[in-house]
Amino acid sequence: xxxxxxxxxxxxxxxxxxxxxxxxxxxxxxxxxxxxxxxxxxxxxxxxxxxxxxxxxxxxxxxxxxxxxxxxxxxxxxxxxxxxxxxxxxxxxxxxxxxxxxxxxxxxxxxxxxxxxxxxxxxxxxxxxxxxxxxxxxxxxxxxxxxxxxxxxxxx
Amino acid sequence: xxxxxxxxxxxxxxxxxxxxxxxxxxxxxxxxxxxxxxxxxxxxxxxxxxxxxxxxxxxxxxxxxxxxxxxxxxxxxxxxxxxxxxxxxxxxxxxxxxxxxxxxxxxxxxxxxxxxxxxxxxxxxxxxxxxxxxxxxxxxxxxxxxxxxxxxxxxx
Numbered sequence: 157x158x159x160x161x162x163x164x165x166x167x168x169x170x171x172x173x174x175x176x177x178x179x180x181x182x183x184x185x186x187x188x189x190x191x192x193x194x195x196x197x198x199x200x201x202x203x204x205x206x207x208x209x210x211x212x213x214x215x216x217x218x219x220x221x222x223x224x225x226x227x228x229x230x231x232x233x234x235x236x237x238x239x240x241x242x243x244x245x246x247x248x249x250x251x252x253x254x255x256x257x258x259x260x261x262x263x264x265x266x267x268x269x270x271x272x273x274x275x276x277x278x279x280x281x282x283x284x285x286x287x288x289x290x291x292x293x294x295x296x297x298x299x300x301x302x303x304x305x306x307x308x309x310x311x312x
Numbered sequence: 313x314x315x316x317x318x319x320x321x322x323x324x325x326x327x328x329x330x331x332x333x334x335x336x337x338x339x340x341x342x343x344x345x346x347x348x349x350x351x352x353x354x355x356x357x358x359x360x361x362x363x364x365x366x367x368x369x370x371x372x373x374x375x376x377x378x379x380x381x382x383x384x385x386x387x388x389x390x391x392x393x394x395x396x397x398x399x400x401x402x403x404x405x406x407x408x409x410x411x412x413x414x415x416x417x418x419x420x421x422x423x424x425x426x427x428x429x430x431x432x433x434x435x436x437x438x439x440x441x442x443x444x445x446x447x448x449x450x451x452x453x454x455x456x457x458x459x460x461x462x463x464x465x466x467x468x
Contacts, residue, residue: 159429159430159433160316160433160436160437163433163437187448188448188451188452189447189448189449189450189451189452189457190444190447190448190451270463270468271468273315273468274315274462274463274467274468275463277315277316277319277462278461278462278463280316281316281319281440281460281462282460282462284437284440284441284444285440285441285443285444285447285460286444287441287444288346288440288441288442288443288444288445288447289444289445289447289448291345291346291441291444291445292343292344292345292346292445292448292449293345293448294345295344295345295346296344296345301345304437304438304441305434306430306433306434306437306438307426307430307431307434311430312426312427312429312430
């Protein structure tokens, strides 16, 4: 489990570095599909990882909108701040936690239960999926995307 | 490990079903980014999963080009055929296999070594990443993409 989180964290840092050579206009430009802009997508990835991992720890989710964070510096800082809370939980993960139950309320107030292992894998897949969208948009912007390869990253 | 493969296989089947309502012209249309068309991307996902898993089993890779497979039916059939060979290996996976070495030759003939666990996670991330690209292209084609959610799929 940890290796795929480490992969996501490394790829996310590569995208933050990639963003430094791109204009704010290009980062905020409305795109087709997904969340709609490169920077909003990175914010969404940070938000969703933190909120689910907080849920697993019975801590409150992050509920703020994108607009107050709509600069590269602010999203990068948010990611770093949340990482300090996410990382220890991921590092402490054991296979036995896979089958623990997380019960949440739907917007309609109905209880819904997920397995902890289901949530962790959802968070992993969520980030990789959205990064795939960034790779298309980066080509639209005429830029080479960050490599998505998991091999050759020194993770093993 | 198995759960993320099962997720990918389920999402892939959802995309094959999605493709059935889309014209062949749209499926083969050259897109910006990635491999370049929806159908070629699905072929590439099938190819890469099979070739790496074959490598881990010391079996030959798949080396054929896309062109002879450039219909939805042929890519779907190839996916089903390869699945019969990939699935038993994934089902037989144990954590101890993570640290086994796979040595391959680069195009220049130089040996390069990967851990089995590294290759397995690379294959997982590879498919999710490319599916993220499909989600953008489907919006460009005016269609709602397959959900990328891992939760609520009955996997747990």
